[in-house]
Amino acid sequence: MKTIRMTRNRGITLGLLLIAFLILAFLPQVTSGYVITLLIDILKFAILTVAWVVFSGPSGYMSLATAAFYGLGFYIAAVFSGTFPFPVLVIMAGAVAFVVALGVGALTLRLRGVYFAIFTFALVLLVQNVVLEIERVVTETRGRFVDTVSTEGVYYAIFIVFVLTMLTAVLIRRSRYGLALQSIGEYEEAAAHSGINVVRTKVLTFAVSAIFMGMAGAVIATRRTYIDPYIAFNLNTSFLPVLMAMFGGMTNLAGPVIGAALFTYIGEILLTRFPDLYMLIFGVVLILAILFMPNGVLGLAQRVWRKIRGGRRAPA
Amino acid sequence: MRQRIRWGSLVFTFLLLVALVSLPIMVGCAGDDATTTTAGGTETSDTSMAPPEQDKIIIGAARPVSGVNSFFEENAFGPAYKLWVQDVNAAGGINVAGKMLPVEMKVYDDQSDLDTSMRLLTKLMEEDKVDFVFPPTSTAFLFAAAGVANAHNYILMSAEGGATTLEKEMEKGDLPYYFQALSYSNHDQMPAFAEILNEAGAKTAAVVYLDDLHGIEYQAQAAVFLSGAGVEIVSNVAIPGDIKDMSSIIKQIQERNPDVVAFFAYPPQNILAMQTMIQLNYNPKAVLLGPGGSFQFFANIFGPAMEGVMFEGAWSVNSSPEAKAYYDKLADFMGTTDNIDFWGAIIYRAELEFFQQAIEKAGTLDQDKIAEVMRTEHFPTVMSPDTFFTNGIFDVSSYSGQIGQWQNGVAEVIDVGDKRTAAPIYPKPSWPAPTETTAGQ
């Protein structure tokens, strides 16, 4: 009885996913302009947040290196702008981010907890300053111009990257890597003793998550006419995905997506209605969310849903 | 700790997500219906002398209300456009083909974040369908905005920012709707600086520059024009923005003893540089400060020590009666003279006055026609009775001046030629002996 309901519900979920997929895929044919621009931003944050959650969610290692890989994507797109076609740039950015993340992951094996977070935080600043200095000495300027791509092109590119990110995230969660990461997050020593290759699991998932951050960077870079190290390696890019994941809830992959979408969307409304107080409201909402929504919007929605169901069941 | 999730709740949250994503679409569509009637910017017919149907002009801008650039919205282009809107509306509006249209601003906070800024600029043009857009703050933002505005066929004038690197893009013909208002290093400021030094008889100079767009560009142009004027650059040092101690840099410059020291950096570094020179009692014959040195507050902080310090700019209350009148009006509007900028303030006003006259001359809200007028026509502004653009950049003759110098607490223009409001003080007097605490405000 229970299994049948499960499959039926699963069918509904898959159906809804398909509908959402179709809506997102055909939207540019129906509408253009600002909705697409907003969706590009939402998808960008959804990619970064989901990619962040893939590694940091189960393992408990709070990475603040998102901006480093994202910025790397920016620079790949800018440096090779015009030499390679757009899709090649995006794939290149993913590959480079993967390799760099392998190196960073291998370096940081000894670091635990808050030290890992601080290391990755400093990494972004280091890369930013190194690129700044290289540009000053070698190219004798600070920024670069990037060839732009049409809004529709960017939208489809970011949409494809998003779908890839989601698929990979689901696959990792379901594979033995997902379980291995989970047990590392719970108790690393025990995980190692029970035969999990802790090093390989951590480094590999970290690097895989970086692929999508790099790709997102390369796509978004083509939205900018001009980029410089401060724009590419912006600390906000590291922090926002963490906040969005917390806001949405991390018990499930839908959480980060909801978090990214709501965060961007609500931010947009506040931003245009209360430009003067926006950041203040943002801060207050953030504190309240952390205080009163320990499992994010998803957790809250589950609680409400249970109440609704409970309420319906009660009279029967 | 892994929680099993009920499928039902997932479906519920999913529906929530779909609803939320589709909400802006619906709002967007509703918005479309509401604004098409007022979107005169693109719909004015070819018989252009017929007045537009709308009864006001809406100008949108994504400005740094909060974040690291908020200083500029508060003190630079911010008060300039607000005062201009107030003035225009007090006079009944802008005269478009015989119909007086008041101006309304629609300003969003870009939080000093480039992604947000571009998204909001796009929103203004695509969703809000404003008639015109004003620029964001800072050069990088301006570069990005120039591309976005051009793709939407919107005119974009620069405000706080601009760099010669953009000129190459303009020369390619890629940015027909972009107009550079703020003066450039290559056409305007460095040639003027070299002339002044040449006239004063300076032989050697040291350059300290911030490793950002402004600094890198200015040191390169300084190298070109100063050596052209026979001034040898004996020291050229790059500094990072977060520098906390400049004593070793100043001491090393002191050993080479150049006539002139130029700082192409921003207020935090420039303030540190001034403090260090005063502490070490190092007195070069001339000191030039980059952005920030032109602000009244800078002169207030250092009081008598500012005597003879040069800055990138420039205009003066002594430039013309119009300039003096605008100074008084702006000071009154801002409630203080502290943050009046003797580089940009008059340029911002002039570009707005120019823009208004271009709209009135074109007699339409059509971007192409106005852009054409802006490219070709000459108009009187607070800056010059003959203000005009050459290749999309304010002509060098249109400016009130390029290099200023603080004399008795007053900003003076010291360019060689008829823009000059006071003779340069060279060499500048020694730093006064350190006195007791002086407050900046």
Next chain:
Amino acid sequence: MNAFRDIFLTGLLLGGIFALVSVGLSLQYGVARVLNVAHGEFIMVGAFITFWMLGSINLNPLVSLVITGPAVFIMGLILHKTLFRRLMDTSPSLDVFEGKSMLASFGLLYVVQNLARIIWGSDVEGYNFLNSTVTAAQIPLNRLVALGFVIVLGVAFYLFLARTRLGKAIRASAQSPTTAELMGVNIHNVLAICFGLGLGLAGIAGSLLSTLFAIQTSIGLGYTVIAMVVVVLGGLGSITGAMIGGVILGLVSSTVTFFQPSLTMIAYYVIFIVLLLSRPKGIMGK
């Protein structure tokens, strides 16, 4: 020889400033376990209160320490009692608390920075204070004063922790909160006081910094980054470590600035990353 002396003295003075910026954060994390990203915002608040009192009632910046320190201390107490205590009660483990409190301090960053912007605006402010030098080595007087204050504060804190009853309770809580509680320490009060003291030190640092550098309501994050680097260099939670970390960073900075100023920031982060990888718990870490 002169150059060497200059590099050393400049580095030492700068180290004093870095230590000043950092000791507060060390205390906040070491005992209260809050990696406070908004630390720099309270430095900014201290700086602006000082500047504001100088402008309005012409109060000497060194005297205003007596006001900014306690004022920001009280803010810290209230914040801990309302916000962080609740987070602590609802967090299942210390790791979770550390993560959540860091994110909450993010919210705090936005709130404090934007309240300050609404109150004081976005202007660059500055004033001249003791802007002269002493002795043949041309030591800037205002930096010397700042260094003096760090040493005094450091010694005072050391004595406070070693000699007083509250100090012992704090040390016990830092080592093992549970044991301390069993020994009759009111752990929540101790943590709140430590967090408050950490913020109070930030406020005092702000007062002193305003005598040295230009201030703006957006300067906070820059100082937070410096403080994090210094605190991790020295070992999270160690006050002596923060002092040593500050001096190391100061010496690195003055050396690099002497030879190639534009590499200063890169040098900070390279030293930081190398040290973190080779000694993850910092120089004074156990």
